[in-house]
Amino acid sequence: MSRRILVALACAIAGVNAIPLWLVAKQAVTPERESFAWPPTWLPHEITLENFAAAADAVPLGQGLVLSIGVALATVGSTLLLALPAAWLAARRERVGVRLDGVMVVARLFPTIAIAVPLAVIFVRFGLYNDPGGVGLWLAHTLLGLPFAFLILRSAFRGVPTELEEAALLDGASPGTTFVRVSLPLVRPALGAAAMLVFLVSWDEFAYALLLQVTNRTLPPLLFYLSAFGHPGLSSAVAVLMLVPAIVILLVLEPALRSGVLAGSGR
Amino acid sequence: MADVRLAGLTRRYEDGAALEDFTLDLDDGELVVVVGPSGCGKSTLLRLIAGLDEMSGGQIHIGGRRVDGLAPQDRDVAMVFQSYALYPHMTVRRNVEFPLRMRGVAKAARRGRVEEVATLLEIEALLERKPGALSGGQRQRVALARALVREPALFLLDEPLSNLDARLRTSVRRHIRDVQRRLGVTTLYVTHDQTEAMTLGHRIVVLDRGRTQMVAPPLEAYARPANTFVATFLGSPGMNLLPARRQGGAIAIGDQRIELGDHMPARCADGGALTVGVRPEAFVPSNDTVAVGLRVDADPASAEPLGAETMLTGNVGRETVVIRAAGTPAAETSFVAPREILHFFDAGGRRFSP
Numbered sequence: 001m002s003r004r005i006l007v008a009l010a011c012a013i014a015g016v017n018a019i020p021l022w023l024v025a026k027q028a029v030t031p032e033r034e035s036f037a038w039p040p041t042w043l044p045h046e047i048t049l050e051n052f053a054a055a056a057d058a059v060p061l062g063q064g065l066v067l068s069i070g071v072a073l074a075t076v077g078s079t080l081l082l083a084l085p086a087a088w089l090a091a092r093r094e095r096v097g098v099r100l101d102g103v104m105v106v107a108r109l110f111p112t113i114a115i116a117v118p119l120a121v122i123f124v125r126f127g128l129y130n131d132p133g134g135v136g137l138w139l140a141h142t143l144l145g146l147p148f149a150f151l152i153l154r155s156a157f158r159g160v161p162t163e164l165e166e167a168a169l170l171d172g173a174s175p176g177t178t179f180v181r182v183s184l185p186l187v188r189p190a191l192g193a194a195a196m197l198v199f200l201v202s203w204d205e206f207a208y209a210l211l212l213q214v215t216n217r218t219l220p221p222l223l224f225y226l227s228a229f230g231h232p233g234l235s236s237a238v239a240v241l242m243l244v245p246a247i248v249i250l251l252v253l254e255p256a257l258r259s260g261v262l263a264g265s266g267r
Numbered sequence: 268m269a270d271v272r273l274a275g276l277t278r279r280y281e282d283g284a285a286l287e288d289f290t291l292d293l294d295d296g297e298l299v300v301v302v303g304p305s306g307c308g309k310s311t312l313l314r315l316i317a318g319l320d321e322m323s324g325g326q327i328h329i330g331g332r333r334v335d336g337l338a339p340q341d342r343d344v345a346m347v348f349q350s351y352a353l354y355p356h357m358t359v360r361r362n363v364e365f366p367l368r369m370r371g372v373a374k375a376a377r378r379g380r381v382e383e384v385a386t387l388l389e390i391e392a393l394l395e396r397k398p399g400a401l402s403g404g405q406r407q408r409v410a411l412a413r414a415l416v417r418e419p420a421l422f423l424l425d426e427p428l429s430n431l432d433a434r435l436r437t438s439v440r441r442h443i444r445d446v447q448r449r450l451g452v453t454t455l456y457v458t459h460d461q462t463e464a465m466t467l468g469h470r471i472v473v474l475d476r477g478r479t480q481m482v483a484p485p486l487e488a489y490a491r492p493a494n495t496f497v498a499t500f501l502g503s504p505g506m507n508l509l510p511a512r513r514q515g516g517a518i519a520i521g522d523q524r525i526e527l528g529d530h531m532p533a534r535c536a537d538g539g540a541l542t543v544g545v546r547p548e549a550f551v552p553s554n555d556t557v558a559v560g561l562r563v564d565a566d567p568a569s570a571e572p573l574g575a576e577t578m579l580t581g582n583v584g585r586e587t588v589v590i591r592a593a594g595t596p597a598a599e600t601s602f603v604a605p606r607e608i609l610h611f612f613d614a615g616g617r618r619f620s621p
Contacts (some may be wrong), residue, residue: 166319167352169339171413172369185356 027236028052035232051237058234059222061241068203068218069245071134071141075202076195078138079145083194087153088183092162097154104147112144116211123212130214137218140208145198152197156190157183192256199249203242269330269420270295271453276325278311285311287477289325293421296451298444300468300485302458304500308477309457310349313423316455317346329420340369345419349426351410353398359409360394366417384416387446404435411443415450422447422454428463440466461501465489473497495616498544504578506544506610507588509561513539521584525606526559532611532619541619544610547578547591553603560605563588565596 022042027035028051030044055061090097119140123129128136160183168178184191206220213221219242227235276289286308293299301309314320316327318339327335334342345366354362360381367377385391388408398406407427414422427443428436444467447454456467464471465485473480473488473496481493492498492506499505511520513535518525520543535541545561553562563581571578572595579590581602590602611619 161350161352163348163350163352164354166317166339167346167348167413168354168365168369169319170317170344170346171366172340172417173365174340177369182354 024236024239027232028240030233032231032233035236051233052241055226055231055234055237058226058231059238060217061219061222061238064217064219064222065241067134067216068220068242071138071218072199072202072245074134074138075141075145076198078142079149079198080191080195082142083146083149083153084184084191087150088157088179090150090154091157091160100150104150107143108147112205112207113211116140116207119208120211129212130216132216134213134216134218137208137212140212141202141205144205144208145201148197148201149194152190152194153187156187160186189257192253196249196253196257200246203246269453271330271421271455272326272328273316274326274328276312276315276327277323278308278315278320279323284308284323284477286315289474289479291472291479291482293453293455295453297469298447298454298456298467299470299472300456300458300464301472301474302461302464302500303474303480305459306476307474309459309474310425311477312474313346313425313455313457316342316421317344317423318342343420344423345414345417345421346423347410347414347425347427349429351398351406351430353406353409353413355398358395358397359390359401362398362409363394363412363416366413370417372417380416384412387415387449388412388442403431404439407431407439408442411446415446415452418450419452422452424454424456426458426460427456428458428460443467461503465501473500475500491618492544492610493618495542495544495612498610498612502546504547504589504591506546507586508612509543509545509583509586509588511541511543513537513541518543520561521582521586523562523583525561527606530606530609534613534619535611540614542612542614542616544612545588545604546608546610547589549604549608550590550592550602551605552592552596553601558603558605560603561609562601562603563590564601565590565592 026042026044029047029049031046031048031050034041034045086100090100119136120129123131123136126136128139131137164182164186165178168182169175173181204220205218206224209218210221210224219238223235223238223242226238271293273289273291273293276286277284278286289308289312291299301312303309311320315322315325318334318337322335325335326333329343334344354365357365363384364377364381367380372380381394382391385394388411390405390408390412393401393405393409398409401409407430410427424443428439431439440463443456456463458464468485470482471485471488472482475496481488481497483491483493488497489501492501495506495508499508509520511518513531514524515537516526516528516531518527518531518541532541543561550563551558561583563583565579565581569578569580575594577592577595579592579596579600579602581588581590592600592602613619
């Protein structure tokens, strides 16, 4: 009985989430006039790929795609590189942990919009503003992703028994080797989750992308222009394009998310 | 394998000492069991020796080399944790060869050593499994194998049997003892279980609240406990302790006067207070032999027959005394503990010699 209610609830949630997805997908493959039809139609009457071609003509879509993927992957790398040692330290040393918590939360207290303008000023000084490789944006995104990765990884490291690391030290491993050979493999699911989340944070990020890059844009501001200038079909086409890498990342990281790595360490 | 010298090991925290001035010399190949109630400092002791915790004072020498101040990986010490601490993402083989890998042992030599120690601990069939697929007893043996594979100078065991069920405990205990004697590795074994202490060690160290109470071979500690703590801690149930007072050549316990003759501890002043200790198994039925000693009438309602023996309680003055009688004695038996096997402790709880 309660199982049926759960299934129904799951279906309802999935349905609610699917409606906008379906509408966007429909708009992407139908002529724009159909998007404005009243009453709105649920099923496409005429299927076409003209929106994709038109969007590519209107904005530098290929360049945006490359930059978006590049910045997102670089952000994942830099964020994890910074978050891993910080999270481990915070999990193992309570005093350090409390301070790092504070720093991470403060970094998220201000709306990105409020930081974006002063950040743009600083980046102009350092020659990172509107960088064709998106280096400035990458740094900003790292700042955004860091708290998420930190919190996920810290709680994961807390779940790794200290005794496993101590055992490795006694078995002759250096602290660095212990981290790489014992601690790191045991937080793999959390590492996967953090990577996914950080990728999506960068992939969807709009405010920094809008204000730190003017001509070398990532996909979200391009999509914003198409949408703001009244092209629901074109912006839907870009939105559908944006789904593809996100889904690929999900599929790549999904196996890592499966838990159970810690089973059997103890009694 | 090496002899070990622990001198004045001390660990203090802000809220007090966990271990105070612990001194012990272990001979090469000796197995010493450190026993005490939880919180007595025995785990702290192991962590200090292993280098996982910082000492407030003291020195550690292993094989003539001073090792305090060295990192854990440089001390040549292996440890079996209470939780086993097996690496869950590695197979049993990977777990066991990890210490060899970390020391750069060549692949062929590694294989040989792993097979050898796996045979010794009877885990050959488990080598390709992950710890998650093993039973508690199997994990325990893998943990032992991982610690023994590189032949450490000193082997530390932290309550290795506490997570096993009672039946398994006996067989693993015997196994640990056999392996230790066969390999001749100097071993420090920590437990709160006095059965393990009695059966395993060449010597035992009784710890309480961070302080050493007694160091002796197990049977000697049982026969001649150094103080009332050791007397009550060893044995199950522990020794009965009764307040008494010396009156000339006799002592008064409750309403009894026991003539001690030669057995009177010389150090005890006439009229002075002392504590008398009686092992529960020291009592014999009083109707068959006439012996001078402590007499107790057992309460028939308290009888707990265990087959080979029966547990009873009785009163001496206001104190309750536990009696462990052989077989199943008739109800309302009165018992006597002969004066030759009574123990005497001074007002501070220390044993009167001898």
